[in-house]
Amino acid sequence: MKKEKVIAIVLAAGKGKRMKSDTAKQYMMLGKYPVIYYSLKQFEQSGVDEIILVVGEGEVEYCSKEIVEKFQIKKVTNIIEGGKERYESVYHALATIKEGEYVLIHDGARPMITEEIIASSIENVKQYRACVVGVPVKDTIKFVDKDNYAKETPDRNFIWAVQTPQSFQLQIIKQAYENMMVSEDKSVTDDAMVVERYTKQSIKMIMGSYENIKITTPEDLAIAKCFLII
Numbered sequence: 001m002k003k004e005k006v007i008a009i010v011l012a013a014g015k016g017k018r019m020k021s022d023t024a025k026q027y028m029m030l031g032k033y034p035v036i037y038y039s040l041k042q043f044e045q046s047g048v049d050e051i052i053l054v055v056g057e058g059e060v061e062y063c064s065k066e067i068v069e070k071f072q073i074k075k076v077t078n079i080i081e082g083g084k085e086r087y088e089s090v091y092h093a094l095a096t097i098k099e100g101e102y103v104l105i106h107d108g109a110r111p112m113i114t115e116e117i118i119a120s121s122i123e124n125v126k127q128y129r130a131c132v133v134g135v136p137v138k139d140t141i142k143f144v145d146k147d148n149y150a151k152e153t154p155d156r157n158f159i160w161a162v163q164t165p166q167s168f169q170l171q172i173i174k175q176a177y178e179n180m181m182v183s184e185d186k187s188v189t190d191d192a193m194v195v196e197r198y199t200k201q202s203i204k205m206i207m208g209s210y211e212n213i214k215i216t217t218p219e220d221l222a223i224a225k226c227f228l229i230i
Contacts, residue, residue, distance in 0.1 A: 004102065005099065005101050005102070006047065006049050006101065006102045006103075006104065006122055007104070007170075008043045008046075008050070008103070008106060008118075008165070009051075009052045009094070009103060009105045010039055010040060010043065010051055010052070010106050011082065011086065011093075011105070011107050012026040012036045012053060012054060012056075012108035012109075013054050013059075013082030014056075014086070014109065025109055025215050026109055028221065030111055030215075030221065030228065035109060035215055035221075036111075037067065037071055037111075038112070038113070039106060039110060040053070040067070040071070041071065042113050042114060043075065043113075044075050046122075047118070047119060048075065048104065048122070049075070049100075050076075050078075051077065052078045052093050053067075053080075054079075054089045054092065054093050055079060055080070056081065056082065058081075059081070060079050060081060063079055064079055080093060080096060086189075087188055087194070090177065091177045091181060093105075094174050097174075100170050101169065101170055102122070102168070102170060103168055103170050104122070104165040104166070105168075106166075107214055110164055110212055110213065111215065111224060112227055113212060114209065114212075117133055117165070117209060117212065118165065120133075121165045121206065122167070125168060125169065128202075128204040129168070130195055130202065131166075131167050131203065131204040131205070132204070132205055133165055133206055133207075133208035133212070134205050134206075134208055135160060135208050135209065135210050135212075137156050137159045137161050141153070141156055141159055162192065163214075166192050172199060172201050173191065173194070176199050177198075179199075180198050183198075185197070211227045213227075
C-alpha cells in the first residue's frame with residue numbers, strides 16, 4: 001500500500017510588530033534557541049514527511065544557513081518567501097506542492113507544539129479530511145457592539161480558542177484557497193475559515209493544549225519560558 005504523504009507548512013514570515021522589537025518574533029531567543037526552532041524540531045521528529053518553511057522577504061538564505069542547516073532540520077525540502085499577509089504566505093506554499101495527500105499548516109510563532117498534537121492532527125485529518133487544533137475557552141465571552149457595549153453572552157460550552165496546526169486533505173485546502181483568491185476576499189483570518197467559506201467541508205475540532213500559545217507580545221515570550229522551564 002502506498003504511503004500517504006503528509007506535508008507541514010510552517011509559517012515564519014510575520015514581522016511581529018506587537019513584540020516592539022527590531023528582531024522578528026520567530027528569530028527571538030527562547031532559552032538557547034530561536035522561537036522558530038522549537039516548531040521545526042517537533043515536526044522533524046514527527047510522522048510528517050516534508051516541511052515547507054515560509055519566511056519573510058530576503059530571509060531565505062539566512063534561514064537556510066542559520067536555522068535549517070545549523071540545527072539539522074532535514075525534513076525541510078523548501079524555503080520560500082511569504083506574502084504581506086498570512087493567507088498569501090499559505091497560498092504561495094500550497095502552490096509549491098506538486099504531490100501529497102495531507103497538509104498541516106502551523107504558525108512558527110507557536111513553539112509549544114508537541115509530537116502528540118502533531119500525531120493527533122495526522123490521525124484526525126485522515127479520518128475527517130479537515131481538522132483544527134484548539135481548546136475550549138475558560139472565560140465567559142461577550143459579543144459587543146461598535147461602542148463596546150455588551151450585546152450577547154454565548155454559551156462558552158460551545159466556544160473554542162483556535163490554534164494550529166490546521167490540517168486538511170491537500171486538494172480541499174488548495175481548492176479553497178484558489179476560490180478565495182479569485183473572489184479577492186481579504187477578510188479571512190485562518191485556514192479553517194477559508195475552507196468553511198469556500199467549500200462544503202466540515203471542520204473537526206480536536207484537542208490541543210493550553211500551553212500551545214502564540215508568541216505575539218513580550219508577555220507571551222515570558223510565559224513560554226515558564227512552560228519550557230527555562
